[in-house]
Amino acid sequence: xxxxxxxxxxxxxxxxxxxxxxxxxxWYRREDGKLSxxxxxxxPFFFLAxxxxxxxxxxxxxxxxxxxxxxxxxxxxxxxxxxMWEAVRHVINAxxxxxxxxxxxxxxxxxxxxxxxxxxxxxxxxxxxLFKGMSFDQxxxxxxxxxxxxxxxxxxxxxxxxxxxxxxxxxxxxGWKRTLDGRKxxxxxxLAELMHSIRERDPDVIEGHGLSHHILPYLVRRCExxxxxxxxxxxxxxxxxxxxxxxxxxxxxxxxFFDVAGRHVVDTYQLAQTYDFSKRSFESLSLRHLAAHFGxxxxxxxxxxxxxxxxxxxQEPTAVLELAQYEAVLTEQLSRHLSPSYFxxxxxxxxxxxxxxxxxxxxxIESLLLxxxxxxxxxxxxxxxxxxxxxxxxDIFMTGIASNVLHADIESLYPSVMLxxxxxxxxxxxxxxxxLLKELTTRRLDAKRAMQNSDDEQRRHSLDxxxxxxxxxxxxxYGYLGYARGLFNDYARADEVTTSGQxxxxxxxxxxxxxxxxxxxxxxxxxxxxxPDNVRGEEAEDLFVEKMGAALPxxxxxxxxxxxxxxxxxKKKNYALLDYRDxxxxxxxxxxxxxxxxxxxxxLQLCIxxxxxxxxxxxxxxxxxxxxxxxxxxWNVLDFARTETLHDSIDVYEREVxxxxxxxxxxxxxxxxxxxxxxxxxxxxxxVTGNHANVKxxxxxxxxxxxxxxxxxxxxxxxxxxxxxxxxKFEIFFEAEDFKKIFSSDDxxxxxxxxxxxxxxxxxxxxxxxxxxxxxxxxxxWLDEDDRT
DNA sequence: AGCTGTGGCAGGGAGG
DNA sequence: CCTCCCTGCCAC
Numbered sequence: 001x002x003x004x005x006x007x008x009x010x011x012x013x014x015x016x017x018x019x020x021x022x023x024x025x026x027w028y029r030r031e032d033g034k035l036s037x038x039x040x041x042x043x044p045f046f047f048l049a050x051x052x053x054x055x056x057x058x059x060x061x062x063x064x065x066x067x068x069x070x071x072x073x074x075x076x077x078x079x080x081x082x083x084m085w086e087a088v089r090h091v092i093n094a095x096x097x098x099x100x101x102x103x104x105x106x107x108x109x110x111x112x113x114x115x116x117x118x119x120x121x122x123x124x125x126x127x128x129x130l131f132k133g134m135s136f137d138q139x140x141x142x143x144x145x146x147x148x149x150x151x152x153x154x155x156x157x158x159x160x161x162x163x164x165x166x167x168x169x170x171x172x173x174x175g176w177k178r179t180l181d182g183r184k185x186x187x188x189x190x191l192a193e194l195m196h197s198i199r200e201r202d203p204d205v206i207e208g209h210g211l212s213h214h215i216l217p218y219l220v221r222r223c224e225x226x227x228x229x230x231x232x233x234x235x236x237x238x239x240x241x242x243x244x245x246x247x248x249x250x251x252x253x254x255x256x257f258f259d260v261a262g263r264h265v266v267d268t269y270q271l272a273q274t275y276d277f278s279k280r281s282f283e284s285l286s287l288r289h290l291a292a293h294f295g296x297x298x299x300x301x302x303x304x305x306x307x308x309x310x311x312x313x314x315q316e317p318t319a320v321l322e323l324a325q326y327e328a329v330l331t332e333q334l335s336r337h338l339s340p341s342y343f344x345x346x347x348x349x350x351x352x353x354x355x356x357x358x359x360x361x362x363x364x365i366e367s368l369l370l371x372x373x374x375x376x377x378x379x380x381x382x383x384x385x386x387x388x389x390x391x392x393x394x395d396i397f398m399t400g401i402a403s404n405v406l407h408a409d410i411e412s413l414y415p416s417v418m419l420x421x422x423x424x425x426x427x428x429x430x431x432x433x434x435x436l437l438k439e440l441t442t443r444r445l446d447a448k449r450a451m452q453n454s455d456d457e458q459r460r461h462s463l464d465x466x467x468x469x470x471x472x473x474x475x476x477x478y479g480y481l482g483y484a485r486g487l488f489n490d491y492a493r494a495d496e497v498t499t500s501g502q503x504x505x506x507x508x509x510x511x512x513x514x515x516x517x518x519x520x521x522x523x524x525x526x527x528x529x530x531x532p533d534n535v536r537g538e539e540a541e542d543l544f545v546e547k548m549g550a551a552l553p554x555x556x557x558x559x560x561x562x563x564x565x566x567x568x569x570x571k572k573k574n575y576a577l578l579d580y581r582d583x584x585x586x587x588x589x590x591x592x593x594x595x596x597x598x599x600x601x602x603x604l605q606l607c608i609x610x611x612x613x614x615x616x617x618x619x620x621x622x623x624x625x626x627x628x629x630x631x632x633x634x635w636n637v638l639d640f641a642r643t644e645t646l647h648d649s650i651d652v653y654e655r656e657v658x659x660x661x662x663x664x665x666x667x668x669x670x671x672x673x674x675x676x677x678x679x680x681x682x683x684x685x686x687x688v689t690g691n692h693a694n695v696k697x698x699x700x701x702x703x704x705x706x707x708x709x710x711x712x713x714x715x716x717x718x719x720x721x722x723x724x725x726x727x728x729k730f731e732i733f734f735e736a737e738d739f740k741k742i743f744s745s746d747d748x749x750x751x752x753x754x755x756x757x758x759x760x761x762x763x764x765x766x767x768x769x770x771x772x773x774x775x776x777x778x779x780x781x782w783l784d785e786d787d788r789t
Numbered sequence: 790a791g792c793t794g795t796g797g798c799a800g801g802g803a804g805g
Numbered sequence: 806c807c808t809c810c811c812t813g814c815c816a817c
Contacts, residue, residue: 243791359792362794388795391795391817392794392795392817394817477793479793482794484792484793485793486793494794498794524796525817571797573817574797574816588815589797590797590799590815593798593813595813595814663811664802665802665812698802
């Protein structure tokens with residue numbers, strides 16, 4: 001008999017529940033320090049545990065401290081009620097309210113062939129309407145896309161007191177129904193109209209681009225200002241905000257999540273961010289860039305920037321309203337591309353659609369595990385305390401420029417390792433982990449096959465969404481093992497996965513070197529190498545990769561992942577590639593990073609292009625002309641300013657600096673000195689002033705917009721030093737004297753590129769026996785005398 | 790209540 | 806000058 005329990009902090013009064021029969025449970029209540037019991041009829045379920053009160057009860061695992069897991073979702077409603085049937089009714093109401101009148105998690109085609117959860121069975125018997133087998137398009141009919149324009153994105157904007165909603169556009173699949181039509185409404189009326197139209201349309205889903213970072217915080221704030229509540233819930237309840245990192249810290253709406261009773265809040269900006277995280281294909285996450293990326297048509301008349309909008313609003317408000325409408329259309333189109341995969345996950349995971357959209361993979365995996373444990377009425381483990389001690393293997397064997405480079409990777413390394421070695425959490429007594437992993441992998445391969453065999457564009461798109469969302473989920477099973485809050489975490493198993501992965505990568509390196517390939521750089525599951533001379537052409541290359549993969553165990557596959565004309569290898573995780581269509585890809589934080597000033601980033605980029613073309617003269621010209629531009633202030637503040645995000649409020653920052661917990665930071669100091677109101681999440685652009693290269697930046701920096709091109713006061717010495725630092729990265733590609741010649745303006749005798757060669761440095765091969773450590777320089781026996789210290 | 794992992798590079802401040 | 810520590814950003 002399983003013991004089922006309730007946590008005391010959630011349930012004043014009720015301390016424990018014991019299942020005493022198939023449909024009977026026993027309540028334990030604390031009254032005046034004594035325990036009383038009541039038996040009630042119930043459907044099978046689990047509850048949270050309270051250690052101290054369970055002495056002597058049979059149990060396998062405590063269900064303790066579960067507040068923090070998704071398990072809680074099932075239980076939250078129960079624990080607030082003392083009367084069981086009242087509680088059940090409450091759950092039904094809660095589900096009705098928070099899950100959009102449906103439990104979309106349960107579809108007719110139950111992905112994992114699991115019987116519906118007891119809760120769902122019970123609800124069905126109780127006559128609650130469940131929308132089963134609903135398609136994505138059916139869902140969308142109940143959806144509303146939403147866009148509000150406001151000026152509140154930068155600290156400087158806060159100075160203009162005209163921040164207000166300038167337009168609200170509402171759209172659904174029937175087209176535009178309602179927009180503020182230019183009537184002069186005061187803000188409270190405008191807000192009331194917005195709330196009214198949401199209630200009237202009663203959407204299940206509210207979408208917007210930047211919904212949770214800009215639009216909703218803005219609306220909530222404006223409502224507060226007028227003593228209104230943003231009541232857009234199904235039950236007329238106000239929107240609720242909460243901190244995604246737990247705790248009740250200070251309220252900052254910009255980083256909050258929002259719950260609207262009975263509706264799902266979906267932010268297309270967040271969806272795009274997640275999409276970009278895995279594919280890295282967006283240059284910007286603005287609606288306009290994303291629209292261009294997906295090939296939506298954007299009329300020229302609507303290509304306006306924020307300042308123009310502000311002006312236009314005063315002159316021709318209808319044009320702005322058109323823009324707002326169009327942005328809502330773009331949001332809707334964007335969502336059509338990005339949200340289907342989340343919808344499919346919702347059909348598997350016992351989580352509402354909106355939650356699936358905003359939560360990470362670990363939450364989804366855990367919800368699947370819990371789903372089966374609950375179905376089998378089995379108790380659930382506590383998270384393990386500990387740390388993971390290993391990760392992927394990364395190494396570099398050559399720096400310089402290599403020609404004819406192949407990229408190969410071990411396909412789905414970690415999932416494959418887990419499947420082939422049968423790795424699962426030690427606490428997973430029911431063995432659900434492996435079953436899930438296998439099933440999801442099979443499903444994904446099926447979807448991929450079906451996609452390739454389908455002629456229907458629409459169907460291919462939805463199958464692709466399905467398989468790519470499964471891929472992300474599958475890849476996260478490893479991460480879940482090392483997740484500190486995961487109920488089924490297991491650090492030893494996480495280590496086993498990574499060390500097995502390391503072994504496989506090392507095996508592959510040895511195999512490649514055995515066949516005379518030159519291995520350049522490896523990282524976790526991928527390898528860059530030059531194949532031996534007798535391997536030429538794509539066909540031969542693929543065959544070669546296949547042959548190399550033959551050394552790997554059953555179930556582990558080495559696959560071609562790209563072929564390149566040239567590769568510039570700089571450091572671990574830092575390289576550039578030139579493909580056969582002459583496109584350049586740059587990777588790594590040392591070569592390309594948002595934190596670099598624009599001039600340095602562009603300089604590095606152009607240098608890398610020149611290096612890949614082995615254009616030495618071009619390098620020199622680049623350096624000399626940029627140096628001259630800097631000295632003559634021939635640039636814009638955005639070329640040399642740095643932009644940083646303020647992650648904490650000024651108050652928190654000052655407190656932590658005072659207590660020595662953190663060091664002074666230029667971005668915060670600049671914000672303080674400027675006297676502008678600053679909020680968490682704001683980005684501050686600043687540049688360095690002063691007259692020598694070693695100034696303290698914290699004390700010598702100004703807000704970017706204070707820079708005046710007519711009286712440029714940027715610290716030229718400092719920025720010239722920054723240029724030197726950027727150029728310095730290329731030192732390892734040349735002989736010392738050559739490097740000095742290229743990156744110098746001292747052209748007394750004219751610059752002559754003749755005789756200058758790019759140097760490749762080898763760190764010895766992986767397999768060969770290296771001389772003892774002390775006889776080697778950083779890059780081994782191939783180092784020049786000069787470089788050995 | 791809500792939160793996937795490790796490895797690597799660079800830059801800046803503090804203190805020697 | 807140097808090292809140490811922290812943060813931010815990035816690769817996988």
